[in-house]
Amino acid sequence: MLTREEEKALLDLPCHAAQVRANEDFVRLGEHVDHACLIVDGLVGRFDQNHQGSRQITAIHVPGDMADLHSVVQPQATSALQALSVATIVRIPHKAIRAATAAHPALAEALWRDCMVDAAILAQWVVNVGRRDARSRLAHLFCEIATRLEANIGSASFRFPFHVTQAQLADATGLTLVHVNRTLRVLREEGLAEVTRHEVRVLDWEGLAAAGDFQTDYLQRDSAIEERLRIVPPVDQLVRHLVVPGRVPVSRC
Template identity: 40%
Template sequence: MGKEEYISELIQKLETTQPLGEEEQRLLRQLPLNIRHYEAGQDIVREGELAKQCCLVIGGLVCRYKIVGEGQRQIISLHLPGDIPDIHSLVLPRMDHNLGTLTSVTVGFIPHEPVRALTRSSFRIAEAFWRETLIEASIYREWMVGIGKRPAASRIAHFLCEFITKMKAIGLSDGITCNLPMTQTEIADSLGLSTVHMNKQLRKIRETGLVRIRASRITVLNWSGLCELAEFDADYLHLREQTPS
């Protein structure tokens, strides 16, 4: 896969929400990319840094997180291939959180300047990036509601629904089964739960026969049942094509 292909992932991701014109695609394909690999558990960008570039996730799973109190980690969002998790640094360069890897990851760094030039010359591209950040904010809202008000089992179910839906949108899941390369501790850190409680509640969900989990592979056996437990409604993801299966 060449650099051409990498930008295609970005285009595919942007188009999960709204199609781009030929011209915008052409402009995006001209962006320079500095490819870099990371192992699992490394930081890509750290809190406090002044960003001069942003990173396109090409392969693997990236997370945004903050450390609070006695070193507790709250994972704030997950980023799949095609995402530019720090596109905001174009406008707010001072990082107020970290970006790290959950698996081995390939990213393409893009200097701010050419991106800024693009957003200033094409309002369509500017709006596409703006929209991405707005959808991310919408996901934050949903997570906030989950952490604030939903019981653990429902939160976990919601997490699974969202993950599969997002994976399906970029063609990495059929909507029934997909790879979830996260440890239970990492999922717990995303949901504001302890690992132990996460594990016990996950077992309960498994026992109801809604999902099957083997290693990092999850299979939804009863999508509507899982959605009901999760109170999952994909509207907040603002996808053009709706829910799996």
């Protein structure tokens, strides 16, 4: 776990908060950036696109995620970031992150572990698109997001906020919009999940996890905090610290 001194170094990082409108790109492909983005509120998609402009969402970032932490060592964006819903982000300068991690090696290890978990999630997304059918793809995605949002997955049924359109679901799962619509109807008719524009209502968690071939191990949620060495323990404090009125200037992107 991080010491108080290390947590203070994290909380004292200089930053600038901004609100981003839904469907707005705030990091563009090929852009040279000098900051990393922490998601405070809302959902953000990481994406790439082909020469025809068709997009593939390669990750969905939830509050608490450092969406482009890798940009500290690769400042030219090889993938872009778009707010899937209205989102609040905090930009933290690369220079400040480098200084903090140089002074506190445990921070560097925590951020390194965050990047490793991002890579594990990406690997699962590749399997999802390449080897699962439409029903399993959507089921796996809903299970992953529910787990990362710390929804009440211990219950047989529950709901969690998910402000994502069917078009965005199609871009995240490599399906057509029509196929997404039909598959959502199948999940509802099977009594597994019901999806609206603003939330997912899980009707049968065990059934949904089985349909999606979902296991939580790649998310490291079952590991002890000292084994994860992630920034999760202080990140809630960081978010509260940053959104105190007047603490950080907030602009609209």
